[in-house]
Amino acid sequence: xxxxxxxxxxxxxxxxxxxxxxxxxxxxxxxxxxxxxxxxxxxxxxxxxxxxxxxxxxxxxxxxxxxxxxxxxxxxxxxxxxxxxxxxxxxxxxxxxxxxxxxxxxxxxxxxxxxxxxxxxxxxxxxxxxxxxxxxxxxxxxxxxxxxxxxxxxxxxxxxxxxxxxxxxxxxxxxxxxxxxxxxxxxxxxxxxxxxxxxxxxxxxxxxxxxxxxxxxxxxxxxxxxxxxxxxxxxxxxxxxxxxxxxxxxxxxxxxxxxxxxxxxxxxxxxxxxxxxxxxxxxxxxxxxxxxxxxxxxxxxxxxxxxxxxxxxxxxxxxxxxxxxxxxxxxxxxxxxxxxxxxxxxxxxxxxxxxxxxxxxxxxxxxxxxxxxxxxxxxxxxxxxxxxxxxxx
Ligand code: CMC
Numbered sequence: 001x002x003x004x005x006x007x008x009x010x011x012x013x014x015x016x017x018x019x020x021x022x023x024x025x026x027x028x029x030x031x032x033x034x035x036x037x038x039x040x041x042x043x044x045x046x047x048x049x050x051x052x053x054x055x056x057x058x059x060x061x062x063x064x065x066x067x068x069x070x071x072x073x074x075x076x077x078x079x080x081x082x083x084x085x086x087x088x089x090x091x092x093x094x095x096x097x098x099x100x101x102x103x104x105x106x107x108x109x110x111x112x113x114x115x116x117x118x119x120x121x122x123x124x125x126x127x128x129x130x131x132x133x134x135x136x137x138x139x140x141x142x143x144x145x146x147x148x149x150x151x152x153x154x155x156x157x158x159x160x161x162x163x164x165x166x167x168x169x170x171x172x173x174x175x176x177x178x179x180x181x182x183x184x185x186x187x188x189x190x191x192x193x194x195x196x197x198x199x200x201x202x203x204x205x206x207x208x209x210x211x212x213x214x215x216x217x218x219x220x221x222x223x224x225x226x227x228x229x230x231x232x233x234x235x236x237x238x239x240x241x242x243x244x245x246x247x248x249x250x251x252x253x254x255x256x257x258x259x260x261x262x263x264x265x266x267x268x269x270x271x272x273x274x275x276x277x278x279x280x281x282x283x284x285x286x287x288x289x290x291x292x293x294x295x296x297x298x299x300x301x302x303x304x305x306x307x308x309x310x311x312x313x314x315x316x317x318x319x320x321x322x323x324x325x326x327x328x329x330x331x332x333x334x335x336x337x338x339x340x341x342x343x344x345x346x347x348x349x350x351x352x353x354x355x356x357x358x359x360x361x362x363x364x365x366x367x368x369x370x371x372x373x374x375x376x377x378x379x380x381x382x383x384x385x386x387x388x389x390x391x392x393x
Pocket of ligand 1: 229325
C-alpha cells in the first residue's frame with residue numbers, strides 16, 4: 001500500500017497543466033487565452049471564441065472566414081441518424097438523447113475517430129462544434145413531436161440554432177437579432193471553464209485513448225447532474241415551485257436549515273467566492289431580453305428578481321459567499337425565449353463542447369500525456385475467508 005494525498009472533490013489538487021482558461025475565484029476573474037470573459041462577451045462572438053480556445057490566438061479575418069465556413073458546412077447530421085432519434089421515446093429527456101446520439105457519432109463518423117491522425121482529430125473537432133446545435137435542436141423537436149428543421153447555412157451559429165428549435169416547416173420564421181445575440185452570449189459564457197467536473201471527465205475518458213465522440217458523450221453525462229450543468233433546469237423548477245413572491249422567505253429559511261438538504265439552485269460556486277464574472281454579463285443580457293419580450297410581469301421572473309434581492313441581503317449567503325451564478329440568469333433568459341426547462345442543460349452542453357474539445361486537443365497533443373489513474377485510501381475489510389452460503393447467518 002502506498003501513501004497518497006487525500007483530496008475528496010479535488011479542492012486542492014491540480015490534475016493537469018493547461019494554457020486555455022484562467023480563473024481567479026477570489027477576484028472573480030475568468031480569462032480565455034488571456035482575454036477577459038466580459039470583453040469577449042461584449043466584443044467577440046461564439047465562433048470566434050471557439051477558434052481562440054482551440055488555437056490559442058484570435059483569428060485573422062481570413063482565418064475566421066475559413067473556420068466559419070468549415071463549421072457551417074458540417075452542420076447537417078447523417079440522414080441515417082434521423083432513424084436513430086426515432087428509436088427514443090418521445091418523453092425522453094433531451095439530455096438522455098444527447099448522451100446517446102453524441103456517443104453514437106463514433107458509429108456514424110468513424111472516419112474521424114483515429115486520434116493518432118491530426119487531420120482526423122481536426123475533422124472530429126469541426127464535426128462536433130458544427131453538429132451539436134443540430135443534435136440539440138433535433139432532440140427538442142423530437143420530444144415535442146414536431147418534425148426536424150434542417151440547418152440553414154446562411155444564418156450564423158446562434159440564429160441557426162434558434163431557427164432549428166422554433167421554426168415550423170412551411171411557416172415563415174424570422175430570427176430576432178436581439179434574441180440571437182443573447183443566445184450567442186449564452187454560448188460564449190459557457191464555452192469553457194477549466195477543469196470542472198465534466199471537463200475533467202472528458203480528460204479522464206480521453207486519457208485512455210478513447211475516441212472524441214465517446215469522450216464528449218461522457219462529458220455530457222457528467223454535465224447532466226444538478227450540481228453542475230443541470231443547475232439551470234433545477235433553478236427554474238425551483239422558481240416555479242416557489243411560485244409567488246410571498247413564499248420566498250420560506251425557501252430562504254429552508255436553504256439555511258442544516259437539517260434540510262434543500263439548496264438555493266443557481267447560487268454558490270466551487271471556485272467563485274465573491275462573484276461569478278459570467279453572471280454579471282448574463283444579468284445584463286437577461287435584462288435586455290426581458291425588456292424586449294415584455295415579460296417583466298411574468299410571476300416566475302418576479303420571483304427570480306425578488307429571490308436574488310432577498311438572498312443577497314441575507315447574512316447567511318454573504319458569510320458563505322454564495323452569489324447567483326451564471327445558471328441563475330441563463331435559466332431566466334431561456335425561459336423567456338420559450339425553451340422548456342428540459343432544454344436548458346442541452347444548451348449548456350452544446351456551448352461547452354468547444355471547451356471539452358479544446359482541453360481534449362491540448363491533452364492529446366501533449367507528449368507527456370498519461371492515462372488518468374487516481375489512487376484511493378482503502379477503508380474496507382481486511383482479507384477474510386469465504387463462507388459457503390449455507391454457513392452464513
Ligand atoms: N444554498 C444554500 N446553502 C449552500 C448553497 C446553496 N446553493 N451552496 C452552498 N451552500 C452552503 C453549504 O450548505 C455549505 O454550508 P456548511 O459549510 O455550513 O456545511 C457551504 O455553503 C459550502 O458548500 P459546499 O457544498 O461545501 O461548496 P462546494 O464548493 O462544494 O459547492 C456548489 C459548490 C455549486 C455545488 C454549491 O454551491 C451548490 O450546490 N449550489 C447549487 C447548485 C448550483 O447552482 N450549481 C451550479 C454551479 S455553476 C454552473 C456549473 O459550473 O456547472
